Every structure is written in C-alpha cells, then in structure tokens.
Amino acid sequence: MNPEIVSLVDVGHTFGGRRGGTPFRALHPLTVSFGEGQSLALVGESGSGKTTLLRLLLGLTRPTEGRLRLFGVDPAAGGERATAARRRCGYIPQDPFGALPPTLTVIDAVAEPLRLGPSPLPREAARERARTLLKLCLLEESLWDVRAGTSLSGGQRQRVSFARALIADPDLLLADEPTSMQDSGTRRLLVARIAERSSRGKGLLFVTHDLVLARAVTERALVLLRGQVVEEGPTGALLHDPLHPYTKALVAALPRLGKALTGPPPSVGTAPPGGCPFLHRCPSSLALCASSPPLTALAGGRKVACHLFRERAPSTSDLSR
Ligand SMILES: Nc1ncnc2c1ncn2[C@@H]1O[C@H](COP(=O)(O)OP(=O)(O)OP(=O)(O)O)[C@@H](O)[C@H]1O
Numbered sequence: 377m378n379p380e381i382v383s384l385v386d387v388g389h390t391f392g393g394r395r396g397g398t399p400f401r402a403l404h405p406l407t408v409s410f411g412e413g414q415s416l417a418l419v420g421e422s423g424s425g426k427t428t429l430l431r432l433l434l435g436l437t438r439p440t441e442g443r444l445r446l447f448g449v450d451p452a453a454g455g456e457r458a459t460a461a462r463r464r465c466g467y468i469p470q471d472p473f474g475a476l477p478p479t480l481t482v483i484d485a486v487a488e489p490l491r492l493g494p495s496p497l498p499r500e501a502a503r504e505r506a507r508t509l510l511k512l513c514l515l516e517e518s519l520w521d522v523r524a525g526t527s528l529s530g531g532q533r534q535r536v537s538f539a540r541a542l543i544a545d546p547d548l549l550l551a552d553e554p555t556s557m558q559d560s561g562t563r564r565l566l567v568a569r570i571a572e573r574s575s576r577g578k579g580l581l582f583v584t585h586d587l588v589l590a591r592a593v594t595e596r597a598l599v600l601l602r603g604q605v606v607e608e609g610p611t612g613a614l615l616h617d618p619l620h621p622y623t624k625a626l627v628a629a630l631p632r633l634g635k636a637l638t639g640p641p642p643s644v645g646t647a648p649p650g651g652c653p654f655l656h657r658c659p660s661s662l663a664l665c666a667s668s669p670p671l672t673a674l675a676g677g678r679k680v681a682c683h684l685f686r687e688r689a690p691s692t693s694d695l696s697r
Pocket residue numbers: 391392400402420421422423424425426427428429470643
C-alpha cells in the first residue's frame with residue numbers, strides 16, 4: 377500500500393442543519409482512500425456533491441459525519457499540522473473567476489504559492505518559475521503583467537489558475553473541471569501535464585462530468601448521484617463496461633455518442649428519501665428501487681449500488697476490500 381494521502385471513513389455532509397432551515401444532505405456517507413501516485417476521479421452531473429467533497433478535503437468545510445484525513449491530519453482542525461497538510465495541495469477551482477487574487481498581476485498570482493510557507497523563494501526566482509509554467513500553459517506573454525482579476529477571458533483565467541495550482545509541484549492536486557473552458561488542443565496539453573505527475577508519486581483527485589477525460593488521468597473513479605456513490609471501480613471499466621444504469625446513461629451521453637440524459641438533473645426532481653437516487657430516470661427500475669440499494673462489492677475491484685446487481689455479488693471472502 378502506498379503511503380496514504382487521503383482517507384475518508386463514512387464521511388458525509390449536510391448543509392443547513394445547524395442554523396435552522398431545512399437540512400440538505402449533499403453528501404451521503406462514503407468511504408474511500410488513496411495514496412502516493414494514485415488518482416481518483418469524481419464523476420457526476422451538476423449538483424451531485426463533487427465540489428462539496430473537494431471543499432471538505434481542503435478543510436474549507438467541516439464534514440458533519442465521519443472521519444476525514446489529509447496526509448494523516450484533519451484539514452479543518454486548525455493549527456500548524458493542518459496548515460502544512462493543506463499546503464501540500466494544489467487546487468484548481470471550478471470557477472476561475474473568483475480563483476485569482478484580483479490585485480496581483482498574472483505572473484505574481486502564479487508565483488505567489490512559492491512565496492508563502494516556511495521557506496519562501498525569493499521574488500525573482502518565483503517569478504522566473506511562473507514564466508516557465510505560464511508558457512507551458514499557453515498563456516500569451518502580453519497578459520503576464522495585467523491584473524489577474526481583470527482583462528482575462530474565462531479560459532485564460534483557468535490556465536492561470538492551473539499554473540498557480542501546479543507551481544509548487546504539490547503532493548496532491550485537487551482539480552475541479554480544470555479544462556472545462558479550453559479548446560481541445562489546449563485541453564490535451566493540460567491533461568498531459570496532470571497525467572505525468574502520477575509517475576512521480578503525486579496524488580490526484582479529479583472532478584469531471586466526463587468519463588473519457590477521467591480515464592485519461594485517473595485509475596479509479598467514483599460515480600456520484602445526489603451525493604451518493606452509485607458505482608466505483610477502475611475508470612476504464614466504468615467507461616467501457618458500466619454497470620449502474622446511471623453510469624450507463626452518463627457514458628451514452630458523452631458527446632461522441634450524443635444521447636442526452638433524460639429527466640431532471642440530480643439537484644432537481646423527486647427521488648424518494650432513502651430510495652435509489654436514479655429511480656425516476658432509470659429505464660430498468662423495479663418496485664424494489666424505492667428502497668436504497670447498498671453499495672455492493674463485485675469482482676475486479678468494482679462496487680455498484682443497484683438492486684439489479686445484488687445477486688451478482690461475490691461472497692465476502694472474494695471482496696477485494
Ligand atoms: N453552502 C451550501 N448550502 C446549501 N446547499 C449547498 C451549499 N453548497 C452546495 N449545496 C448543494 O449541495 C449539492 C451539491 O453541490 P456541489 O457543488 O457539491 O455539486 P457538484 O457536483 O460540484 O456540481 P457542479 O458540477 O455543478 O459543480 C447541490 O444541490 C447544491 O445546491
């Protein structure tokens with residue numbers, strides 16, 4: 377087992393429960409871990425809980441359930457060890473508009489992570505590294521001295537945010553749809569930069585709607601629907617042999633196949649509390665699906681939460697974990 381980077385044991389999150397209002401369970405308890413050189417994709421439609429999970433890992437939100445560890449510490453605990461663990465992470469947020477310090481120039485915004493922490497790099501050395509990375513991220517030189525908070529398109533901001541997240545060569549990269557605003561050539565280049573890190577023992581948590589993209593950079597994937605894991609396994613297996621009807625629908629909806637998912641997105645709609653989160657859109661639903669199917673381990677390191685697969689589950693002794 378590689379030294380552990382991320383460990384979640386029954387981690388869940390409910391918004392709104394503490395200050396009154398209607399509590400909303402954005403993430404149902406989930407258990408997952410990965411170590412150095414390993415990568416995990418979080419795949420699902422809008423509103424499925426992907427960003428919530430990233431925010432828990434970064435210590436920006438404290439989980440309301442379970443036990444979460446980042447490099448062996450609780451990232452939301454405060455104190456030096458939690459700060460040190462968070463500093464080992466690079467984060468590419470989904471929304472590049474709020475992601476950059478608005479008063480810094482592009483080059484200083486990218487260099488900034490090297491200027492923080494216990495052994496900051498001198499300003500010019502940090503800026504030199506920022507120049508190299510900005511070139512690799514195909515950001516036009518004419519933009520390096522403009523204010524990061526103005527004058528940049530969404531795609532340009534996203535590339536600046538990408539360079540900023542990678543400049544300190546973090547041990548864990550948390551990337552939330554990091555190439556959503558890029559053309560296909562630039563996307564390929566940025567994805568290759570992410571993929572090469574795994575061979576150097578770096579960890580990756582990659583959030584995307586797109587299983588093809590997930591397969592390019594990750595070995596394993598979790599498919600989330602309404603905050604519940606409906607399938608987990610090797611990313612290639614999920615793409616080429618999806619088991620859960622929802623994963624099948626996600627694969628069928630990939631642009632090259634062109635079939636849109638039917639029914640309302642997960643944040644809308646009316647799945648019964650406790651029932652399968654895909655019930656109202658599932659072409660194969662059974663009466664049984666009004667009750668929640670447990671996440672069941674199958675052969676080949678795969679897991680699926682679907683009543684259709686209960687009978688295919690191997691005996692406990694066959695389970696990979
Ligand atoms: N601060 C909050 N208070 C209440 N509900 C929230 C809060 N943040 C997120 N949610 C809800 O939690 C659910 C999951 O949101 P999250 O941002 O994690 O989804 P996501 O999978 O990242 O979606 P997207 O792909 O659109 O970013 C959504 O229904 C969202 O409305």
